[in-house]
Every structure is written in C-alpha cells, then in structure tokens.
Amino acid sequence: MTLVSYPLISVENLSCIREERTLFASLSFDLEAGELIQVEGPNGAGKSSLLAIVAGLGDSATGKVCYLNQAIGEVRAQYHQDLLFIGHHSGINTVLTPLENLAFYARIQPCQPLDHWQVLDTVGLFGFEDVPVGQLSAGQQRRVALARLWLSRARVWVLDEPFTAIDKKGVAALEQRLWQHCQQGGAVLMTSHQDLAKPPSQRLLLEAVS
Numbered sequence: 001m002t003l004v005s006y007p008l009i010s011v012e013n014l015s016c017i018r019e020e021r022t023l024f025a026s027l028s029f030d031l032e033a034g035e036l037i038q039v040e041g042p043n044g045a046g047k048s049s050l051l052a053i054v055a056g057l058g059d060s061a062t063g064k065v066c067y068l069n070q071a072i073g074e075v076r077a078q079y080h081q082d083l084l085f086i087g088h089h090s091g092i093n094t095v096l097t098p099l100e101n102l103a104f105y106a107r108i109q110p111c112q113p114l115d116h117w118q119v120l121d122t123v124g125l126f127g128f129e130d131v132p133v134g135q136l137s138a139g140q141q142r143r144v145a146l147a148r149l150w151l152s153r154a155r156v157w158v159l160d161e162p163f164t165a166i167d168k169k170g171v172a173a174l175e176q177r178l179w180q181h182c183q184q185g186g187a188v189l190m191t192s193h194q195d196l197a198k199p200p201s202q203r204l205l206l207e208a209v210s
C-alpha cells in the first residue's frame, strides 16, 4: 500500500479582487510540513489579504485553499484547531493582563502544558505578567500575542508581520522559534518586509496585477 502525504496547505488558482482591483490572480502554491514561506511585496499588494484568505477569513477570493487536501470550508473545525493565525490585529484583550490573555487562549485552543509565567519570561515579559496589556508598549503588546507561538499545538502558523515593533534580539528569538516549529513538523506562512537571517523555504512575491 502506498501512503500518500498531502501538503499541510495547498492553494490552487487563487485570485482576489478588491474594489475592482486585482490583487493577485491564479496563485498556486503548496505549504509542506517543515517549510517556511515568506510572502513579500509592496504595501497594498495583497499580502494580508492572502493570509486572511488562507486562514479562512477572506470573502473576496476565487480558487481553492485546502488543508490536507480538503477544502478548508469543508473541514473548518479541524482546520481551526490546527491553525494559529496572528494578524495585524493580534487578538489580545488590552484590558486583561498578559497572564489572563494566555489563560483565555489556553481555554479556546489546544495548548502545550507549559507554565504561563515561564512562557511570558521566554518572550521577554518578566515583571509585566500582571500589568494590563493596554499599559504595555507596542512591542510588549506584540510579544503577548506572539507568546502563543510557544503555547500553541497548531501545525499551521499564518503570521502577518510578526516582527512588527519587536527589537533585534526579539526578532532573532522569534525566528529561531519559527524554524524550531518547522523542524518539529509544522509550517509557517508569513509576511515580513525584512529579510530573515536564514532564507525561507520559499519566497512568494506579490505585485498588484491591476
């Protein structure tokens, strides 16, 4: 018997038109376990739109996005259990503390059994665990969202500009975490305007079509 292994994500013939402008057309690619794909392109090219569509949040696309060879719309619950999406709006509650945000996340998504204090220490938030997130700096707030990269059990990570507002040391730690995730059988689809220290598995360049 031959065992077939499918890509974690396959994007087939995807097109996106917004306000009569084609952002991208006939886009196809696979995201395999172990891979990190960096989506690049100028402001407004459609990178965030692409990531939202892959995360199942877009409503302006034609074509197909599959998770393990099944259309994401047909396996939505299973896909969302295996997906970590961090967008520009990173889904943290600014009234809650970092610890409370992680506790909330751990209630709604499958997580590693890690100590949340330890995770916050890992992302450089030692001493800020109990401070309402709204009182933290932009980079510290982003770190609260990114702490999920240590907690999550999801294999598919879709990350929109994860390095925004993060200092150099933080970017290095983050990049190391992304590659560790890939080595452990996960995959990353991300946007970034900056080059990674280690080249991505694939680069996807978006340039607005019309």
Ligand SMILES: Nc1ncnc2c1ncn2[C@@H]1O[C@H](COP(=O)(O)OP(=O)(O)OP(=O)(O)O)[C@@H](O)[C@H]1O
Pocket: 018, 019, 023, 041, 042, 043, 044, 045, 046, 047, 048, 049, 050
């Ligand atoms: N909800 C929406 N409704 C209509 N147009 C939208 C919507 N979201 C984005 N757009 C438009 O789609 C285009 C692409 O936006 P998108 O955010 O995907 O670009 P981007 O490549 O991620 O840009 P940046 O590098 O600035 O983050 C922009 O012109 C934007 O105005």
